[in-house]
Amino acid sequence: MAITGNPSATRQPEADRGPVSSVVIVGGGTAGWMTAAALSHRLAGLPVSITLIESEEIGTVGVGEATVPHIRFFNARLGIDEADFMRKTSATFKLGIEFRNWGRKGDSYIHPFGAFGEEIDGVAFHHHWARFHRAGGRDPIEAFSVPVLAARQDRFAHPAEDPDAVLSTYSYAYQFDAGRYAAYLRAYAEARGVRRIEGRIIDVMQDGHGGAIEGVRLDNGAQIAGELFVDCSGFRGLLIEQALGTGYTDWSHWLPCNRAVAVPCQRAGELSPYTRATALDAGWAWRIPLQHRTGNGHVYCSSHISDDDAAAALLAQLDGPAQAEPRFLRFLTGKRNRQWNRNVVAIGLSAGFLEPLESTSIHLIQLGIGHLLDLWPARDFDPLLAREYNRLMDLEYERVRDFLILHYHATERDDTPFWNYVRTMAVPDSLAQRIAAFRERGIVVNYRDGMFLDASWIAVYMGQGVVPQAGDPRGQAVGDASLFLRLAEMRDEYARLAATLPRQASFIERIGANAH
């Protein structure tokens, strides 16, 4: 299209103002099929074709097996039935994440999906607990969390509906087989008109002067044209990076782990309603219990440990026999400079990589899809929409990044060079200020956007030894004796309530969610 005269004076042809009529999603896997499913639902009845190209020979990463509670809104919006979804993805419930050996070797704490304790006289609970702790009180903060107590006993039930009930004060997520989730959403999306094309992309056609993607060519010679491309091709960023050269911001000086090795193993023991992240010498290992197997992986930094040693460290701590050969992955923590560039929106690992320490991968996919739908482009791709999308996603990535760095940095560990590095490294100013505010006065810095709320920050601070040296002076209105009494009552009540919940395995059975 030739541009003549002053572009702002030329009237846009009406056709360019309509919504895009063809979307091509490059790559299946969790990101691709979540995008396809959400788009097929939201765009139902509109003249938009949705095509997904994936190649069985490439395969998917599929490590994102643990989630955060927001996934329930994603499923609910799509009208997905919980029991059906759990059966087909072999899912378990998740009340939080257990962190072992992070603050110090031998430590264990759970970051739960729910707040600790209750406000007293309008002052947040953590101030009271910190004062109780400074005055010699012994109950750990997890004694004041129903989801942590339940998780420790492998218990689970849906939260109560009565908002005044203590049993309504937690939330939950799932742990599932990401490969099966992708297949589940594939069936959903295909039933709603998404066209799946099997094939490997060997060439990308770009608009001569704008650089926008016009189409892709497959190994079988087929050409697929489209107006909007969603790049779900994984780390390599086939469109966003390899074709458009968008650039990447490297955060590995803060998050130095750059490899992972994954292996599933046989289940053993009770079915835990939580994920476990165990800090090792040069990284950490995940354990994600599913109904049919347990997912395991070791995220590590290659300059501190060899691949063989990393695999050996992982295999040494499996619950049961390994079910496959260990698979190795490489990555670089950071994010794409612009996740929406021209007519390409990168969703999933092509948009950035933040290690799965807090199960954020699927949530970031979900956010990307939500913002894309809120800012859905017309055919002329108003650059303002991309700018706003990138502003919103940058904020999310940076805030998740800070939360992850906190886990490494708030530690006393000095037993390996890796821990010495992360303990002493300079962290982003945004995080340094947050940590100081909590340590000095129990202030939890919170934001409008940012997926982790006060309770999550408090859990990690307290769990890793960042305990406020002073509290909110308003909390002093409660006398010491009265505070100890209130806390003892609270603790006993929470313990009693947690014990009333059934074991997770029997709850799954009861709601008909067990996979066969």
Next chain:
Amino acid sequence: MPIERVAIIGGGLCGWLAASMLARKVPDVQIIVLSAQGEERGLGIANGGEVLLPQDIETVAATGWRGGDLLKHCSASFVLGTAMSGWRGDGMPAFVPFGEIGAPLGPVPFHQLVAVARARGHAVNIANYALGALCAQSGRFAPPRGDDASVLATLAFGLTVDTGRLRDLLRADARRQGVTEAGMWTGGADREGTTITALHTAAGDGVDTDLIVDASGADSPLAGAFEGWAQWFPFDRAITALRPARSVPPLYTDLAALADGWQAFVPLAGGVAETVVSGSAQGPDVQSFRTGRQRRAWEGNLVRIGAAAAQHDPCAGLQLHLALADAARLVALFPANRDCRAEALEYDRQWRETSDCAFDYTALRLARNGAAGPVWDALRATDLPERTQYRHDLYAGTGRVVLHDGEVFETPGWVAQFEATGILPQRADALANALPTQAITAHLGKVREAMLAGLGRLPPHATLLAEMHA
């Protein structure tokens, strides 16, 4: 060492607001109020009437101040928004309601539906779809009950208050809570390094203090590095008056653009507070003021609140809201001990966010409207800070509202202001645009019907006022 003594500079509304709130919420501190030159300008320009926004009513309740007392003793009246005239290029008046506007159709926001309907030739006045605007027009209102799930829950109300009476009420309250007064501050202080240890008083006895709250306005002798806003807020003269009025007060404030400034009316029970702000007024009653803000609100052991921290052009009616937000933030971050660097950093972060958002809202009202005259032409030609301009561009281009951490207004408040200043999206959401016209008009009709049905269930405002002030 904990904070034992707090000195508040400024015996105006801003100072007593802080005194009463701190006395009620922070135990074991001794609070002393010193009067100061210009203290009646603690909120900004001295005004007979100010507005508490809907979210402020929650702060009032959380502080333990009784809403009934405000109504009884402060000539308070309910307000549901602002009627704006002269701000659009087409001369049409507009209403900026508190609370919701319309209702979304599935995932599509209401204002996007409106943009599509208009592009297809349907005239839509958003005021017809906001219950607050309908109530204001027809003079019917009762505060919604907390548990109301009907259309009445879309209504949000603020309160107007007589500032002099509110000051007296809070002063009496603070004194009951043990706050004392130490007379006039001379402007002098004793310091140890950057810490102020005592304030000098006219009576000669210094007041020893651990923490100083400066509520004495923009011209305080304790002012520090300052960032001026005159290029965006050029008006620097105000004339205010409080007049009696016998009629039932309207349910809205009134804001008119003039050739060289603006004029506001704030209704009160039994009166009306009038303000004219311009760049040219002369005479003995004229207050001159300077807009801008301090680089830091909290420095060392000095916390500046209200206009001592930031003074915006008051056309958005936020003077009382911002001072109240400052006081509430100070309570929430009250220092655990005398080394209060952590509190100061976080206070300043939040304060700057809120102040930025209030600035953006005010600057877009003043400098991106359709008002007629050379003064306004010049303002429209002024470059805004990038972040402010981006809010305008994103809305004008795509109908999307940018929201930051410290917003005073959510999406409906921004949409209503853009409408009232004549900034309409050039493009609607592409997905809203895919909806058939019939689906949109049917939805608009349904919303309007529900709003009117809700309106019919409300009593005349006059009935309510008679009961409340009885």
